Amino acid sequence: MKVSHELSEDLTGVLTVNIDAADYADKVTNNLKQYRKKADMPGFRKGHVPMGMIKKMYGNQLIGQEINQILGTEIDKYIKENKLPVLGQPIPVSDPELVLDVNNMNDAAFSYKIGVAPEIKVEVTEKDKFTVNKIKVDEKLIEKYSDDVRRQYGKFSNVDKAGDTDMLNGVFTELNEAGEIKEGGISHKSTISIEFVEDAKLKKKLMALKKGKDITLNPKDVAKGDEDLAKMLNIGMAQVMEISESFSFVVEEIFHVEPADLNEELFEKLYGKDTVKTTEEFHAKITEELEKIFVRYQDIQLYKDIKAEYAKKFDHQLPDAFLKEFLASQENFANEGDVETAYESYVEGLKWNLIESEITKKYELAIDQEELMNYTKESLKGQFAQYGMPDPDDKLLTDTAMNVMKNEEEYRKVYEDLYFAKMMTFYKKTLKLKDKSVSYDDFVKLATGEAPKKGLMGSLTNLFG
Numbered sequence: 001m002k003v004s005h006e007l008s009e010d011l012t013g014v015l016t017v018n019i020d021a022a023d024y025a026d027k028v029t030n031n032l033k034q035y036r037k038k039a040d041m042p043g044f045r046k047g048h049v050p051m052g053m054i055k056k057m058y059g060n061q062l063i064g065q066e067i068n069q070i071l072g073t074e075i076d077k078y079i080k081e082n083k084l085p086v087l088g089q090p091i092p093v094s095d096p097e098l099v100l101d102v103n104n105m106n107d108a109a110f111s112y113k114i115g116v117a118p119e120i121k122v123e124v125t126e127k128d129k130f131t132v133n134k135i136k137v138d139e140k141l142i143e144k145y146s147d148d149v150r151r152q153y154g155k156f157s158n159v160d161k162a163g164d165t166d167m168l169n170g171v172f173t174e175l176n177e178a179g180e181i182k183e184g185g186i187s188h189k190s191t192i193s194i195e196f197v198e199d200a201k202l203k204k205k206l207m208a209l210k211k212g213k214d215i216t217l218n219p220k221d222v223a224k225g226d227e228d229l230a231k232m233l234n235i236g237m238a239q240v241m242e243i244s245e246s247f248s249f250v251v252e253e254i255f256h257v258e259p260a261d262l263n264e265e266l267f268e269k270l271y272g273k274d275t276v277k278t279t280e281e282f283h284a285k286i287t288e289e290l291e292k293i294f295v296r297y298q299d300i301q302l303y304k305d306i307k308a309e310y311a312k313k314f315d316h317q318l319p320d321a322f323l324k325e326f327l328a329s330q331e332n333f334a335n336e337g338d339v340e341t342a343y344e345s346y347v348e349g350l351k352w353n354l355i356e357s358e359i360t361k362k363y364e365l366a367i368d369q370e371e372l373m374n375y376t377k378e379s380l381k382g383q384f385a386q387y388g389m390p391d392p393d394d395k396l397l398t399d400t401a402m403n404v405m406k407n408e409e410e411y412r413k414v415y416e417d418l419y420f421a422k423m424m425t426f427y428k429k430t431l432k433l434k435d436k437s438v439s440y441d442d443f444v445k446l447a448t449g450e451a452p453k454k455g456l457m458g459s460l461t462n463l464f465g
Contacts, residue, residue, distance in 0.1 A: 059102025115322035
């Protein structure tokens with residue numbers, strides 16, 4: 001077996017895998033024998049079906065499976081050993097003359113188009129200046145947060161007619177293009193908070209609804225962002241972009257919420273006994289909570305600004321034609337125009353990945369497994385503390401952390417959290433940063449291009465959506 005590649009100046013090339021018959025023939029033959037032992041066909045005793053029939057039925061399939069496995073393994077191995085900065089994935093080149101025949105297993109050659117990354121150099125120094133927009137926690141913001149908390153812990157009562165701060169509880173049902181119930185579509189009971197609906201006309205229609213009445217609407221128009229929408233319809237974030245824009249909503253109950261009083265009863269529910277006793281102490285606690293929350297959002301916005309600035313400096317050639325072909329091979333695009341549109345977004349993300357990959361390598365910021373394990377254990381300590389275990393033993397932490405890291409989704413989340421924290425520590429230490437105090441409303445406009453939605457607590461969880 002031999003694997004080789006050739007590259008052109010335009011960062012594209014061909015990777016070739018020459019497979020000898022000896023690389024796959026014995027395994028295919030042995031597999032055929034195993035199939036024959038198990039074969040049970042009318043007219044033949046079990047295990048005595050003629051090999052010719054077995055070959056005819058399974059031979060080429062087994063050759064394909066074996067060769068595909070060899071190709072996948074050898075290509076990955078070759079790319080790693082030769083440190084080829086391959087972009088996307090190799091694209092197989094069709095060869096009409098290639099014939100795989102179980103009765104005549106010969107040498108075979110397979111070719112793949114490849115595109116590689118340009119060699120880039122990135123310097124991160126204090127010469128690079130950025131502004132850190134820090135959200136000012138003022139009385140107006142404290143009052144907003146306080147109002148949200150009071151409503152969350154308020155008293156609910158059933159009413160016949162909705163006011164502009166009331167809630168409709170009912171069933172969302174997904175509709176098809178004909179306005180009929182979509183087969184296999186979403187159906188879920190949830191709540192619409194009328195006060196958070198931005199569209200004045202829709203808000204008026206919702207307030208006019210009675211129990212048992214229905215309305216057709218786009219659920220996005222009554223949600224406070226994608227995360228809120230996912231919870232409202234009980235779906236995953238990946239489904240949010242795929243749902244219909246037309247749902248039926250049937251009202252089952254109308255709730256009026258009387259906000260909770262600002263008193264020790266509420267403070268005890270929130271923070272435990274004797275922690276907060278006065279409105280002043282409550283406001284001080286809110287200030288502390290908001291400042292902690294805002295650190296995360298300020299970091300995310302700074303990271304976005306860093307990405308945008310460094311991406312502007314990317315002036316290297318990319319194998320655009322190859323990347324567009326690769327992108328088209330991954331999805332079903334209706335036409336070439338759709339590929340071009342998707343490519344614009346794809347290539348911007350790719351540029352930043354190349355830049356930050358070089359930063360990670362140059363400044364030795366890669367994350368190893370020991371570091372990830374320690375980070376996971378530290379994160380778990382906080383969770384154990386919430387359940388009355390402020391000082392769990394190391395074995396319990398280690399075992400729990402290992403279970404977390406075995407879960408693919410949890411592993412990815414922990415890794416991304418640590419990666420973000422590590423990169424932001426590096427950027428803050430290395431870049432020249434200037435703090436600027438801004439209002440919450442101005443920060444939201446800066447971050448999203450839109451005015452903040454009503455309901456501070458909901459807006460916080462959906463700010464960067």
